[in-house]
Amino acid sequence: MSEIRWRQIRGASELLQDAVDATVTATETVHQAIARKPYAILASFDAIAAPVRQVEQVQATITAGVYSAIRAVNKGVGTVATRVIDHLDQSTD
Numbered sequence: 001m002s003e004i005r006w007r008q009i010r011g012a013s014e015l016l017q018d019a020v021d022a023t024v025t026a027t028e029t030v031h032q033a034i035a036r037k038p039y040a041i042l043a044s045f046d047a048i049a050a051p052v053r054q055v056e057q058v059q060a061t062i063t064a065g066v067y068s069a070i071r072a073v074n075k076g077v078g079t080v081a082t083r084v085i086d087h088l089d090q091s092t093d
Helices: 003-043 049-091
Strands: none
Touching: 003 049
16 A cells, blocks of 8 residues: 555544544534533532532542543554554565
């Protein structure tokens, strides 16, 4: 395969990784915004405001961790893809 083709494959791989990362980040932002709404309503009741805020914090922390893990896996897959592409490129020389 030509060097231009390998650069295109590398570029497509990087573009895909960037697209997944951006999509995950946007999804997390929307997810957290939607999740805050019922907590805001429940926290308006003084009798339960403190525990509601605690539960909200736990939920937000878990959610952030899950999205962070997804981004980490995406980065790892991108690294593996780059190594595979490099190996295939070298083996066709």
